[in-house]
Amino acid sequence: EDQVTQSPEALRLQEGESSSLNCSYTVSGLRGLFWYRQDPGKGPEFLFTLYSAGEEKEKERLKATLTKKESFLHITAPKPEDSATYLCAVQAYDSNSGYALNFGKGTSLLVTP
């Protein structure tokens, strides 16, 4: 059962061309939605955590938003150095699995000059 679905799988943007990445989730009792960035050959790097619908967070050209069913990562005027895979993870509490952090498959972003 997929808890986290990310779209699109891949996205190619021109430098300066704004867009959004989507993360939809089906867990009940969400205890946090996390966005990570992963560069080739490296481990995921934390970007944001969102806990409740309506919450927004920003960092440089990135802005993350959360609704009851999905999260968006908005990239404004991207630069080539924003090229990476963006991963979404959800956390819910379960008496059997505790606070598991489950990831989607990611969106591979390429920003060309």
Next chain:
Amino acid sequence: EAGVAQSPRYKIIEKRQSVAFWCNPISGHATLYWYQQILGQGPKLLIQFQNNGVVDDSQLPKDRFSAERLKGVDSTLKIQPAKLEDSAVYLCASRRTPEYTEAFFGQGTRLTVV
């Protein structure tokens, strides 16, 4: 603050051989995860520790995979015997508490089984 340390960075083994990966989490982090990331996919949770106890190992293939966390600090993940489909990056992550904190990841160990 030192990050999550993993070793080795790369490992190539033949199928049916055994292999072990080591993880040293950030000091003071009680929660530790091992993930398997196959090329082009997101990380898949294998096992979660809270201090030195296992919280969730439901996705760990226990016929060949084992993991332990020594004294609630370092952790090792072992595969015995390895199969071709075990080729992946094995990521270790730690966080201070199981909730309301972010998880920090190591660089991972890239395993190739030939």
